[in-house]
Amino acid sequence: MNLRDKLRAVSAPAPRPAPKPQPAASDCWRKEITRPLEEFPGAFDLSRDTLMLMQAEELPRPLDPTRILYLDTETTGLNGGAGTVAFQVGLGWLREDGFHVRQLVMRDYPEERYLLREVEAAVEDADVLCTFNGRTFDVPLLRSRFLMNRMDPDVLDAPPHIDLLHIARRVFKLRLRRCNLGNLEAQVLGIPREDDLPGAEVPERYFRYLRTGEFALLDDVLRHNEQDIASLCVLLNRMTWLYDHPERLGHSEDLFAMGVALERAKHVEEARRCYRLLPSGALHAQGQLRMAAGYRREGSRAEAARLWREMISRGEGGVTPFIELAKHYEHFERDIPRALEMTREALVRAAEPRLAPDAEAEAQLEALEKRYQRLKKKEQAQRKSGADDVPY
Secondary structure: OOHHHHHHHHHOOOOOOOOOOOOOOOOOEEEEEEEOHHHOOOHHHOOHHHHHHHOOOOOOOOOOHHHEEEEEEEEOOOOOOOOOOEEEEEEEEEEOOEEEEEEEEOOOHHHHHHHHHHHHHHHHOOOEEEEOOHHHHHHHHHHHHHHHOOOOHHHHHOOOEEEHHHHHHHHHHHHHOOOOHHHHHHHHHOOOOOOOOOHHHHHHHHHHHHHHOOHHHHHHHHHHHHHHHHHHHHHHHHHHHHHHOHHHOOOHHHHHHHHHHHHHOOOHHHHHHHHHHOOOOHHHHHHHHHHHHHHHHHOOHHHHHHHHHHHHHHOOOOOHHHHHHHHHHHHOOOOHHHHHHHHHHHHHHHOOOOOOOOHHHHHHHHHHHHHHHHHHHHHHHHHHHHHHOOOO
16 A cells, blocks of 8 residues: 555545444334213213114114224325325224223334234224214225235224214205314314314325424324314214204204105104104205105005195195195096196196296196196096986
8 A cells, every 4th residue: 555545544534333223113102092071971872773773784782882983094195095094093982981082193104004903903892983984085095004014904894884974964964065074063063173283284294294203293183183083972972862852953954854864764754753843944845745755655645645735735845745636636536626626726836937947847837737638638538438327
């Protein structure tokens, strides 16, 4: 080695020590919270029979409210799809000493498997799973992550699933239009949120945390998730109470919508209870028409005709009760004169002038005119037949 090489060796920086290997992830972050039972009125009074009015899936008998698992996820994307991860999962249980919430966070991607193992154990220990839009979003997303981590995704489908989005939407969408959890909290539960992190900002918060390592960036996410979990329990209790006491629904739209939901689920008598509770107005008329149509389908045609006649006496329902009575008299009572009378009355009302042309009304008027002409011919034929039968 010459002098120049020696000088270069002396002036060269000392080699950096090799980085110490980082320990592999061995767990995820978790937090435990217990909220007082006063925040969850009626939580232990859940009725299996009432819940079965609200959804079709079979529930365990007897139903133990402490065996319901409330689940909500916070994710790296709002639309699901490949690459979307549930970086935070909230789990909730009702206990004798309060409502217990466990929050899990994967602080980095290697911790995902530990988070999912916690979810798996909680679901396996539950009799019923309760979510808000879980059928469409949370559970499919978790299933995909289970598969990616070589875990059995069918665990998530084992317990019966109560999805409160669909239950609440059937009752409140007619009035509220938007049935996201925040709007239901404000309009139905009377507990609007203050200073809540918008859901659209949750993914960005997590990515900022990954870049900076500042866990405090997730504090708002955790508060948001904790309230989501607690609201699931409160909303489930409120929905079952309202199904038990439909007379306490303060809006006609909700009462009518509940009746329609019950009718579609084949709970006919409970639906009729809702329709009978409706105050006078357009929705009362629609409820009466739905009841009459139900009686007609059952073969209780006399009961259906009674409802149509009562609607006519009250002046509600427009031309529909006249049309239905005309069909009833023609086809079941074989009373052509009365069928003709009802059709004539319907024509008078359908022909009333309107501010703007209505294609549906025009089609209805044309159909009534055809019915009227057909019934007139039928009546004339009956009269002729009766005259021919008179002995000389």
